[in-house]
Structure formats: C-alpha cells, structure tokens
Amino acid sequence: MVTSDMTSTSQWIIGLILPVHLEYARNILEGVSQWTYAHPEVNLNMISESGTPLHPEDMDFQPDGILSFTQADELQHVYSLSPVVVSVSNRVRPAGADFVITDDHEVGRMAAEHFIRRGFRDLAFFGKSEHQYSIERHQGFCERAEAAGISVRSVDLSVDEAPVKHLQRLKPKTGVFVANDILARMLLTNIDSPIQRVPLHVAILGVDNDIIQRSLCPIPLSSIEPDGRSVGFTAMEQLLKRIRTPGAPFETLRIPPLRVHTRQSTDLYALEDELAVKILETLDEHLPELSNVADLVRHLNIPRRTLEHRFRKATGRTLAKELATLRIERARDLLRNTDHSIDHVARDVGLPEARMLWLLFKRHTGETPRQYRNRVQYV
16 A cells, blocks of 8 residues: 555545556656645545556545546446545546546647648548547547648557558658557557658657657657646545535546657658758757747848748748747746746747746737646646
C-alpha cells in the first residue's frame, strides 16, 4: 500500500486505481499528490497500480471516494468499493460517474495544426474505434484538416490486423497521426526500414509523450503531451466536491493538452517552396532575435514582398500570423517548464517587454501568461 504523508487528522480516504506503467497515469498521480499536499484532511491510498481494482475483501480500508482509470465493465466493481467515483480515463464514458479527462478533440486539432503548419497536404489517422479518446481525437483531427481543405485517410486498428499495408499505400510526405504512443511505436517497429522511410515518406505523431514508448521506437517519436498533472489536480477537486455534495449533477471536465514535442519522426517541412522552408527554419532557430517581420526580412536579406508572397502561397498563412503562433507555442513551453519571469519569457520569444507578451497571449488564448502558468504549474 502506498500512502501519502498525511497526519492522523485525515477526514477523507481517497483510493487510487492508476496504471502507473503509463506516463500519462504517472503525471496524473503527480497532480493528485500536489493537490493532496495542500489538503491535510485527505489521505491517499493506492488500491491498484495496474488499473484493475482489487476485490473489496482484499482491502484493509474503506475509501470515501475513488479516482479511477478503469474500463466500463469494471465500474460496477469500483462502485462496490465506493459510490463516489471520478474517472480520469476516456476509453469509455458510461453514465453515472464524473469524468475529468484530456480534451481529446483539442488533441486532434493540435495534431492537424502541427502537420498543416509544416506544409503537409496529405494526412492519415490510425486509431481504435473501441476507445472514446481515439474517436474524439479522430474527430478533432478531421475537423481541423477539413477546415484547411485537406481530406484524411482513416484506419481503424480495432478491426484491421495489417495496418502497415496502409502505410505503404500512402502518398509520399503524408502526415500520420496515431491515437497514442503505444500504437505509434507498433507502426514504427513494423515499418520496413523506418530510419530511411520516416519522416521522408510518412511522418508519424503520437500522443502521451511516454518515455518508455519513445525509448523503444527505432527513431525518436514526436508526440503530443496531455496535461496529466492538471487532470489529476482537477480530479481531486471534483472528488471532494462529489463527497461533500453527493446529489450534484454528474460532470465531464476536459483539460487542454500542453504541447507537441517535435522529434525526428515529424522533423520535416513538407513544402515544395525552398524559400518557405527556409523561412520556417529561420523562425524556429532565431525567434528571440526577431521582434517583427522586418527583422526577418533583414536576416534573410530578401525583399519583404517576396517573402510574404512566397510564404503565403506555400502555407496559406501570413508571416505575422506565423510569428505570433510560434511565440505563443514557445511561451507556453517556457511558462510550463521553467520558473523564468514573464519579462524573461517575453525576451526569449522575441518580444522586448512583458506587456507585449501579455497582449499577444490574451488575444490568442483568452488568458494571461500568469493565468496559464498558475493553471498548469503547481510547484
């Protein structure tokens, strides 16, 4: 049994059912722990580290509530342990429970945006229709692709036993979004000569940023990182709310993903215009030095009109919009993963002062840099 460092004054016992071999579940556990440190009235107990709940007779405590990562057919078993359950898994979502889950529509949209920004015009999705998160990631991916005038080839790995054959039929330079890192690793390890074919023939993007799955891939895997810590933190808030007000309506709360970690499996600009590729590479490498489009023009020593025309023709985006998008992405990363001041973050993304970052961030995300940091960072 794993128990948090609580005092004997604990009033509530919360049981955890989390498959800690998964990176996402470990991040959830970290968020749960951070919340619990500030709530001495709550005592954590690990019911199962595999995700499968114990039988009530095998437990030496009675939980007041349970945070669970279980399947639908296991929920009745969980209810026998405690009537108060918050689920943090989006594999299935039956009625009769609160859910705090990743915003999987947004995960799909983020994946499509990653490929679209890099110039991919042929996209594919590989997932499992038996899992709700896969269905929603597929929907978000297709919605964003269709808004850009791009169709998506979809492969259901729940019924298809030979998914690699579909990879072989894809057009060169196709962006492939896979529902999670486990499935992405499966594809990569079954592709003939992956080092030669990825990302030159197909670029592959997974979800979870799982260090175990990445380490077992033949090449470094690009992956979307869900905000597991916020899921865990919010789930504990919801559990305590449910314990205190058991008659409240059931809720489904969705937490946006954090970012795309770009590695070799998608490290390719699939644009035919070499100048557009050069512009993107320059923005990535020299962003702190580029306070505006004029600085980019001076850096490349090419007329602004030429840069604007070629870039917009190749990508459908303006240079100003590309600069703003890249600044937001870079700022999110720094706010989430460093303790740099807002002024420091602003300079790191090419803005001379914090107020300019504040205005840009608020306009594009609806929240301030400090609000974003407070939401995703607990220590």
